Amino acid sequence: xxxxxxxxxxxxxxxxxxxxxxxxxxxxxxxxxxxxxxxxxxxxxxxxxxxxxxxxxxxxxxxxxxxxxxxxxxxxxxxxxxxxxxxxxxxxxxxxxxxxxxxxxxxxxxxxxxxxxxxxxxxxxxxxxxxxxxxxxxxxxxxxxxxxxxxxxxxxxxxxxxxxxxxxxxxxxxxxxxxxxxxxxxxxxxxxxxxxxxxxxxxxxxxxxxxxxxxxxxxxxxxxxxxxxxxxxxxxxxxxxxxxxxxxxxxxxxxxxxxxxxxxxxxxxxxxxxxxxxxxxxxxxxxxxxxxxxxxxxxxxxxxxxxxxxxxxxxxxxxxxxxxxxxxxxxxxxxxxxxxxxxxxxxxxxxxxxxxxxxxxxxxxxxxxxxxxxxxxxxxxxxxxxxxxxxxxxxxxxxxxxxxxxxxxxxxxxxxxxxxxxxxxxxxxxxxxxxxxxxxxxxxxxxxxxxxxxxxxxxxxxxxxxxxxxxxxxxxxxxxxxxxxxxxxxxxxxxxx
Numbered sequence: 192x193x194x195x196x197x198x199x200x201x202x203x204x205x206x207x208x209x210x211x212x213x214x215x216x217x218x219x220x221x222x223x224x225x226x227x228x229x230x231x232x233x234x235x236x237x238x239x240x241x242x243x244x245x246x247x248x249x250x251x252x253x254x255x256x257x258x259x260x261x262x263x264x265x266x267x268x269x270x271x272x273x274x275x276x277x278x279x280x281x282x283x284x285x286x287x288x289x290x291x292x293x294x295x296x297x298x299x300x301x302x303x304x305x306x307x308x309x310x311x312x313x314x315x316x317x318x319x320x321x322x323x324x325x326x327x328x329x330x331x332x333x334x335x336x337x338x339x340x341x342x343x344x345x346x347x348x349x350x351x352x353x354x355x356x357x358x359x360x361x362x363x364x365x366x367x368x369x370x371x372x373x374x375x376x377x378x379x380x381x382x383x384x385x386x387x388x389x390x391x392x393x394x395x396x397x398x399x400x401x402x403x404x405x406x407x408x409x410x411x412x413x414x415x416x417x418x419x420x421x422x423x424x425x426x427x428x429x430x431x432x433x434x435x436x437x438x439x440x441x442x443x444x445x446x447x448x449x450x451x452x453x454x455x456x457x458x459x460x461x462x463x464x465x466x467x468x469x470x471x472x473x474x475x476x477x478x479x480x481x482x483x484x485x486x487x488x489x490x491x492x493x494x495x496x497x498x499x500x501x502x503x504x505x506x507x508x509x510x511x512x513x514x515x516x517x518x519x520x521x522x523x524x525x526x527x528x529x530x531x532x533x534x535x536x537x538x539x540x541x542x543x544x545x546x547x548x549x550x551x552x553x554x555x556x557x558x559x560x561x562x563x564x565x566x567x568x569x570x571x572x573x574x575x576x577x578x579x580x581x582x583x584x585x586x587x588x589x590x591x592x593x594x595x596x597x598x599x600x601x602x603x604x605x606x607x608x609x610x611x612x613x614x615x616x617x618x619x620x621x622x623x624x625x626x627x628x629x630x631x632x633x634x635x636x637x638x639x640x641x642x643x644x645x646x647x648x649x650x651x652x653x654x655x656x657x658x659x660x661x662x663x664x665x666x667x668x669x670x671x672x673x674x675x676x677x678x679x680x681x682x683x684x685x686x687x688x
Contacts, residue, residue: 262627
């Protein structure tokens with residue numbers, strides 16, 4: 192049993208333990224030697240960003256392009272993404288998981304829940320920053336970055352599991368005492384999230400180099416959390432505050448948002464920087480979709496797996512410019528024409544290649560930054576919040592129509608509230624496929640389980656499948672039994688598992 196998964200908080204908190212050695216040993220590192228300069232603070236913050244990377248396959252990297260990556264898992268469990276390979280993708284696509292499942296999906300649940308330990312690591316970093324000798328301005332800035340990172344991880348965990356265990360400062364100060372920590376209540380977790388992200392909003396700059404935390408990022412994280420909670424009045428104000436920053440705007444060309452040449456553009460609020468020359472920081476999303484025989488760039492290698500299911504593809508208008516990033520056919524280098532009649536991959540769906548060509552892509556490693564949140568999401572969220580809070584009005588229509596116009600589509604006007612919200616949900620699917628937003632969108636609109644059961648019914652009707660139907664317990668993932676056992680049942684399983 193690995194020590195790093197024990198519920199009582201031990202790792203990293205030991206950095207606070209004082210050393211009683213009388214002899215000074217220059218081969219050892221002591222906590223008091225760190226966080227004295229502004230550069231020390233920057234390095235401490237940088238070390239926390241590792242878990243938010245693309246990684247190499249799975250492991251600790253949240254944004255892996257494999258089945259257990261956050262964005263892939265979030266979309267693969269919905270109607271917008273599938274894989275011709277079957278395996279885990281079928282389990283995800285039809286939501287066939289249980290708390291005692293023997294599938295490899297249990298590994299995802301384990302690795303995902305284990306990230307709750309980051310919250311303690313980040314809290315200890317904040318306290319070390321506050322106590323260090325660096326200038327006050329630097330301390331405030333870097334503490335704010337860590338608060339934002341802690342809020343980001345808190346959002347990720349809440350999205351997947353709901354509230355998780357969070358150690359108190361007193362427990363962190365006593366790392367050798369076994370504390371079997373249970374999950375926070377919704378109210379307690381909200382207090383932690385609000386405190387972290389409010390501090391970040393108050394103290395972060397409006398702009399920063401790509402990869403650093405900003406005021407807009409912290410505001411967007413809080414917005415996404417409020418939307419998950421259904422607190423749409425507060426969410427509406429956050430949307431307005433983000434717009435009022437004047438930092439972000441829609442790009443004119445949807446197909447260029449994700450290009451290497453256009454990295455750091457004004458539509459992107461939060462991204463994960465990628466580098467094609469380093470396997471642990473590359474964007475593998477292109478390779479997961481790209482067929483092996485489809486010409487792309489000189490050194491690109493595709494694995495031919497992920498697709499946009501045809502049922503979802505067919506919900507697009509043929510005039511939608513966003514389909515320029517979705518391929519229904521291609522011609523190989525030898526001149527062979529490939530479509531759904533002679534391709535195992537295209538039989539399942541179209542090819543969502545929204546990340547543009549990186550001419551430096553080597554093998555499966557692309558350097559396109561992985562987009563997490565962008566300004567179009569703010570406009571559509573504001574439109575949704577207005578409709579929910581006040582009913583459909585001209586402003587709500589305009590927020591939606593700004594996004595539609597860029598896609599080459601006509602304006603929507605005169606809808607009643609229910610039809611307008613349906614239009615927003617569909618628009619969000621068309622706008623954000625392969626960005627990991629679909630799962631929470633469907634949950635918020637009460638459609639996640641309904642859509643899954645429709646897919647299950649359709650698959651079972653062929654006589655070759657026997658998937659079980661699912662219920663609202665699948666809006667959250669099961670907590671791995673290992674963590675429950677190690678907590679002496681202080682951690683309570685999610686309902687329905």
